[in-house]
Amino acid sequence: MSTDLPVPETRVLAIASHVSYGYVGNTMAVFVMQSLGCEVAAINTVHFSNHLGYGQVKGTRVSASEITDLYEGLTQSNLNDFDMMLTGYLPGAASVEAAGKIGRDLKYKATTRPGSLFWVLDPVMGDNGKLYVAADVVPAYKNLIKDADLILPNQFEAEILSDVKIVDMETLKDAIKVLHERYRIPHILITSVSLPSPGAERHLSVIGSTLTSTATPRIFTVTVPTIDCHFNGTGDMFAALMVVRLREAVSTVEGLSDKGSWVSNDEVEAPNLPLARATEKVLASMHNVLLKTKQKKDIEVEKYKAKTDGKLEEDQKQYKLVIARASEVSVVRNVDSLKNPSVRFTAEKI
Amino acid sequence: MSTDLPVPETRVLAIASHVSYGYVGNTMAVFVMQSLGCEVAAINTVHFSNHLGYGQVKGTRVSASEITDLYEGLTQSNLNDFDMMLTGYLPGAASVEAAGKIGRDLKYKATTRPGSLFWVLDPVMGDNGKLYVAADVVPAYKNLIKDADLILPNQFEAEILSDVKIVDMETLKDAIKVLHERYRIPHILITSVSLPSPGAERHLSVIGSTLTSTATPRIFTVTVPTIDCHFNGTGDMFAALMVVRLREAVSTVEGLSDKGSWVSNDEVEAPNLPLARATEKVLASMHNVLLKTKQKKDIEVEKYKAKTDGKLEEDQKQYKLVIARASEVSVVRNVDSLKNPSVRFTAEKI
Numbered sequence: 001m002s003t004d005l006p007v008p009e010t011r012v013l014a015i016a017s018h019v020s021y022g023y024v025g026n027t028m029a030v031f032v033m034q035s036l037g038c039e040v041a042a043i044n045t046v047h048f049s050n051h052l053g054y055g056q057v058k059g060t061r062v063s064a065s066e067i068t069d070l071y072e073g074l075t076q077s078n079l080n081d082f083d084m085m086l087t088g089y090l091p092g093a094a095s096v097e098a099a100g101k102i103g104r105d106l107k108y109k110a111t112t113r114p115g116s117l118f119w120v121l122d123p124v125m126g127d128n129g130k131l132y133v134a135a136d137v138v139p140a141y142k143n144l145i146k147d148a149d150l151i152l153p154n155q156f157e158a159e160i161l162s163d164v165k166i167v168d169m170e171t172l173k174d175a176i177k178v179l180h181e182r183y184r185i186p187h188i189l190i191t192s193v194s195l196p197s198p199g200a201e202r203h204l205s206v207i208g209s210t211l212t213s214t215a216t217p218r219i220f221t222v223t224v225p226t227i228d229c230h231f232n233g234t235g236d237m238f239a240a241l242m243v244v245r246l247r248e249a250v251s252t253v254e255g256l257s258d259k260g261s262w263v264s265n266d267e268v269e270a271p272n273l274p275l276a277r278a279t280e281k282v283l284a285s286m287h288n289v290l291l292k293t294k295q296k297k298d299i300e301v302e303k304y305k306a307k308t309d310g311k312l313e314e315d316q317k318q319y320k321l322v323i324a325r326a327s328e329v330s331v332v333r334n335v336d337s338l339k340n341p342s343v344r345f346t347a348e349k350i
Numbered sequence: 351m352s353t354d355l356p357v358p359e360t361r362v363l364a365i366a367s368h369v370s371y372g373y374v375g376n377t378m379a380v381f382v383m384q385s386l387g388c389e390v391a392a393i394n395t396v397h398f399s400n401h402l403g404y405g406q407v408k409g410t411r412v413s414a415s416e417i418t419d420l421y422e423g424l425t426q427s428n429l430n431d432f433d434m435m436l437t438g439y440l441p442g443a444a445s446v447e448a449a450g451k452i453g454r455d456l457k458y459k460a461t462t463r464p465g466s467l468f469w470v471l472d473p474v475m476g477d478n479g480k481l482y483v484a485a486d487v488v489p490a491y492k493n494l495i496k497d498a499d500l501i502l503p504n505q506f507e508a509e510i511l512s513d514v515k516i517v518d519m520e521t522l523k524d525a526i527k528v529l530h531e532r533y534r535i536p537h538i539l540i541t542s543v544s545l546p547s548p549g550a551e552r553h554l555s556v557i558g559s560t561l562t563s564t565a566t567p568r569i570f571t572v573t574v575p576t577i578d579c580h581f582n583g584t585g586d587m588f589a590a591l592m593v594v595r596l597r598e599a600v601s602t603v604e605g606l607s608d609k610g611s612w613v614s615n616d617e618v619e620a621p622n623l624p625l626a627r628a629t630e631k632v633l634a635s636m637h638n639v640l641l642k643t644k645q646k647k648d649i650e651v652e653k654y655k656a657k658t659d660g661k662l663e664e665d666q667k668q669y670k671l672v673i674a675r676a677s678e679v680s681v682v683r684n685v686d687s688l689k690n691p692s693v694r695f696t697a698e699k700i
Contacts, residue, residue, distance in 0.1 A: 020391045020392055021424055027392075034381055035384075035385065037682060038682070040682075041371045042368075042377075043370050047394065047420065048423070049419075049420045049423025049424050049429070050423060050429060056423075058420060058423030058426070059419065059420055059423060066397075069408045069409065069410075070370050070398075072408055073399025073409060074370060074399050076406060077371075077399070077674075077675070078671055078672075078675070079399070079675065321428055325428070332388065332389055333359065333387055
């Protein structure tokens with residue numbers, strides 16, 4: 001057995017999209033979790049050739065009944081004793097409901113053993129003010145979230161779920177409060193908050209919170225510098241790393257793994273929460289991997305420019321394809337960065 | 351970048367089955383190749399909940415047109431510049447033909463750059479005297495093999511493809527000769543030969559051969575002790591490790607990567623072939639992983655027996671499920687064994 005893995009054997013059910021080429025959805029998440037020692041059962045919700053950032057794609061969506069069917073296949077052979085579940089992109093309201101049924105079934109099985117099933121839910125609906133799912137997916141998610149343990153909305157998704165427009169720190173805190181209250185969700189991480197700031201350097205914040213027993217949010221933030229490049233699949237990478245690092249952080253606190261939803265005692269302050277500790281490590285790994293990806297991208301684009309005699313941009317379609325490919329996150333050859341995050345971004349109380 | 355990876359970045363197209371739980375087909379092969387540094391694009395040919403050894407399964411088969419469609423998705427976005435291709439289980443004659451078209455397309459693209467596309471073909475048809483595909487899959491494979499670079503039949507598949515019944519070393523050599531001649535295939539590995547032997551210890555041999563320029567086989571064998579346990583997915587593990595280790599062995603010989611089908615000069619003797627070197631490392635890794643799997647299996651079965659008060663065998667169906675699950679190859683937490691094979695089984699000339 002490898003001794004350099006951060007977690008004991010952890011069985012994860014991962015429900016998300018699959019692409020043949022590149023790293024988004026389960027194609028990202030499964031490898032990330034496996035390389036850190038998780039046994040991952042993947043139920044893929046689409047089978048696409050590549051992610052949508054290429055502007056063209058071939059493949060098929062999986063129906064809700066096919067998702068259900070695969071889970072029933074696991075169940076009938078006693079293969080569904082998972083420790084954690086991670087749900088990502090679901091291609092429609094019926095699939096969201098199917099994932100909800102699976103989550104509730106796993107939760108029900110775990111009733112007598114608090115903390116034995118932890119559900120990380122990424123409510124994939126849109127970004128930057130734009131929905132990229134059908135309108136009926138939104139209420140389907142709203143029905144789902146109360147059964148999850150941790151949700152990972154981006155800023156836009158947090159706004160949709162909370163009906164609070166996030167424009168400053170106060171409205172952000174309001175949104176978190178509403179999410180906790182409305183959905184009884186114990187852990188929240190808003191994965192990409194970009195508020196106007198006086199500093200010169202552009203940065204991105206992750207804001208998290210774990211409820212106390214008296215339903216008070218404990219809010220922290222971790223801020224990282226922005227890398228000037230558009231990546232796909234970073235949400236999936238964040239979620240997959242979070243599964244591992246949260247499990248790791250919780251396992252260092254005696255008894256916490258046996259508490260429902262892994263909620264820390266009330267005396268634990270926001271920046272000391274396992275959720276905060278995990279976020280620090282996740283962001284450290286990601287920053288390192290994305291910096292390396294950016295370097296690789298720049299080299300590849302330069303190479304291509306040289307080959308096309310500087311005329312790369314002339315063919316807009318080709319240009320888009322080259323950029324999309326060059327920006328694929330370099331995961332497989334950067335496992336060291338996943339395994340050994342050097343924490344540089346620390347959680348602060350808000 | 352990881353410095354402990356055996357190969358430079360290698361882009362592999364992997365066409366095989368996918369299961370949610372456990373390790374067979376692409377679920378095995380993709381992780382094995384990724385953990386050794388390959389960028390793998392997976393086209394999954396079935397989406398099953400688990401492998402067939404459980405005696406029950408849910409999920410769907412992928413049609414030949416869906417396989418073709420995913421490949422066309424890669425092609426239209428210039429994502430099909432692969433270095434290697436690995437084809438495994440294909441769920442019918444039409445899928446075999448679809449994989450053949452993909453292989454020929456990649457080969458055609460590589461015409462002007464010899465050695466730039468290497469196709470490892472596992473002609474999955476059956477084992478131990480039994481076909482487990484439809485009868486029309488056999489002629490479909492026979493039409494395919496002449497375009498591959500390396501085939502990995504087991505003893506039964508080698509018999510089907512060569513029409514030679516393998517009963518001793520002489521008939522084995524005949525079969526290899528026929529395969530080379532009939533299909534003009536430069537490299538052959540017969541992955542599980544079990545001939546009557548006088549020794550007490552049970553063992554399994556892998557027999558390989560690379561043609562010379564005068565079409566003479568160079569035959570070697572590597573023998574390993576048998577582990578008393580039935581595993582699923584070992585063929586897929588063998589194939590995935592072979593992709594990596596052959597690429598590695600070939601890259602240590604100057605100029606060989608640029609020769610068509612990576613065929614070594616005539617003066618290279620059988621046990622010194624890159625194919626032989628690669629086989630040694632593959633088998634060393636596998637033996638280590640399977641020994642650990644067997645230990646894990648024994649512990650799990652004992653635990654279950656204790657829990658059921660020794661009555662495990664009474665319920666035959668439950669017994670089968672417990673055994674199947676306990677025998678799942680332990681891959682994810684044994685990456686060290688994949689990365690660092692300590693060669694103990696050496697190739698010998700036949």
